[in-house]
Amino acid sequence: MGAYVIRRLLLMIPTLLGIMVLNFAIVQFAPGGPVEQILAQIEGQDVGATARIAGSGGDLGATGEYRGARGLDPELIAELEAQFGFDRPLHERFLGMIGNYLRFDFGESFYSNRSVGELVLDKLPVSISLGLWTTLLIYLISIPLGIKKAVRDGTPFDFWTSTVVIIGNAVPSFLFAILLVVLFAGGSFLDLFPLRGLVSEHWEELSWPMKILDYLWHITLPVLAMVIGGFAGLTMLTKNSFLEEINKQYVLTARAKGLTENRVLYGHVFRNAMLVVIAGFPAAFVSILFTGALLIEIIFSLDGLGLLGYEAVINRDYPVIFGTLFMFTLLGLVLNLVGDLAYVAVDPRIDFEARGG
Numbered sequence: 001m002g003a004y005v006i007r008r009l010l011l012m013i014p015t016l017l018g019i020m021v022l023n024f025a026i027v028q029f030a031p032g033g034p035v036e037q038i039l040a041q042i043e044g045q046d047v048g049a050t051a052r053i054a055g056s057g058g059d060l061g062a063t064g065e066y067r068g069a070r071g072l073d074p075e076l077i078a079e080l081e082a083q084f085g086f087d088r089p090l091h092e093r094f095l096g097m098i099g100n101y102l103r104f105d106f107g108e109s110f111y112s113n114r115s116v117g118e119l120v121l122d123k124l125p126v127s128i129s130l131g132l133w134t135t136l137l138i139y140l141i142s143i144p145l146g147i148k149k150a151v152r153d154g155t156p157f158d159f160w161t162s163t164v165v166i167i168g169n170a171v172p173s174f175l176f177a178i179l180l181v182v183l184f185a186g187g188s189f190l191d192l193f194p195l196r197g198l199v200s201e202h203w204e205e206l207s208w209p210m211k212i213l214d215y216l217w218h219i220t221l222p223v224l225a226m227v228i229g230g231f232a233g234l235t236m237l238t239k240n241s242f243l244e245e246i247n248k249q250y251v252l253t254a255r256a257k258g259l260t261e262n263r264v265l266y267g268h269v270f271r272n273a274m275l276v277v278i279a280g281f282p283a284a285f286v287s288i289l290f291t292g293a294l295l296i297e298i299i300f301s302l303d304g305l306g307l308l309g310y311e312a313v314i315n316r317d318y319p320v321i322f323g324t325l326f327m328f329t330l331l332g333l334v335l336n337l338v339g340d341l342a343y344v345a346v347d348p349r350i351d352f353e354a355r356g357g
Contacts, residue, residue, distance in 0.1 A: 005337065012333045017098070019329050020322070024094050027321065034110050034316045097322060106323030111315055116323035119308060126198050126304030129219055130293045134226040142231045143277065146238025151265070153243060165232045173229030174295035180221045181299065193221045196301040222300045226293065234277065241273040278342045281335075 078087070085093055100107060106116035149158050185193045194200070200214050245251065246269055254264045294306035305324070312320035 005341075008337050008340070012330070012337075015333060016326070016329055020098065020326060021094070023325055024090075024097075024322065027318065028090060030316070034318065101323075101326050106326070107319035109312075109320050110317050116319050119320060120305065120324060120327065123303060123305045123308045126297065126302045127293065127306065129198060129215075130222055130226060130296065130302070130304065133219060133223045134230065134293075137223065137227045138231045138234055141227070142234035143238050143274075145231075146235045147242055147265070147270075149235070149239040150242035150246060153239075165235050168228055169232035169236075171229065172295075173225050174299060176228045177222070177225035177296055177299045180225055185221060194218055198302060222293075222296050222302060225296055225299075238273070238277055241276045242269060245269045245273045275343060278339060281339055281342070 088096075097107075104117075106120075108115050109119060112119065145161065149161055152158050181195065182188050184190050185195050194217065198215065198218055199211070200206075200218070203211060203214055206214060251264060251269060254268055255261075259267070293302075293304060294310055296302070297304045297307045308320065309324055311317070312324070
């Protein structure tokens with residue numbers, strides 16, 4: 001197993017490099033770069049996302065000059081290019097960026113005058129809170145529910161829980177979030193939960209038990225909205241995995257030997273059925289942690305990584321875009337390896353080295 005882990009770690013290097021090269025190339029041709037935005041602001045033009053899509057067509061015009069730069073001092077344009085590093089060739093900028101990343105230097109934001117690392121660390125508590133609690137609750141709800149639905153397939157319990165699952169799968173998380181705000185956060189009915197921040201402003205002054213309660217008070221509605229919108233897929237995946245295993249010959253053999261239903265279900269079926277569920281954990285965790293909470297963060301005024309990434313793309317804040325992309329991609333690759341190791345923990349019969357993985 002050790003050799004397999006080493007090979008996977010080495011494979012992460014070209015994979016990560018390829019992802020960074022592809023995204024670096026795409027971003028260079030995206031319309032409305034930072035230099036163009038500043039030039040447009042100087043001329044009093046609209047630099048919003050819609051304006052970029054509709055009109056600008058990119059940083060460079062057909063003559064090689066920045067659109068909107070006509071009539072401005074060329075020295076000013078040259079200073080802006082040097083300030084953002086655009087006076088160097090593309091390959092030189094990319095290699096310099098990767099060299100800095102290897103030293104864990106992710107640069108500074110173009111607009112906030114703070115390092116990318118500081119920005120990420122500042123937003124991380126919100127995303128960690130949403131991601132960990134949501135993932136934990138989704139798995140704690142979906143796996144037992146999926147198993148019970150498989151065991152009681154076709155019964156009234158399976159029917160009405162499927163109705164709940166279908167509703168949860170059909171309605172986006174942000175709509176549940178809006179409903180929760182209307183019902184419980186001072187919308188039209190009750191005013192039980194806050195709508196801003198991860199903790200209260202006076203959180204530091206509270207005792208430790210009150211700090212925990214205050215934190216849970218703030219995180220309840222956002223996490224509930226994400227859980228309701230996210231448990232449906234995993235529930236059905238668990239149910240279908242168990243149904244497939246329950247109908248196999250080895251289960252019939254185990255039952256014929258006189259094993260109890262719980263022994264058959266959790267001693268034999270569970271190990272095989274859970275492999276598919278474990279396989280989807282890394283992608284689900286990364287999705288919930290970094291991309292799935294954007295609208296939830298906006299609705300509940302939570303300043304997390306989802307909002308940071310969105311604002312970086314809108315503002316063409318390249319250091320934040322590439323720095324967070326590098327960190328999140330690396331985390332995703334590591335979690336994929338953790339998922340493979342979890343395979344072996346659930347079923348020691350799996351041997352990735354024997355398969356040449």
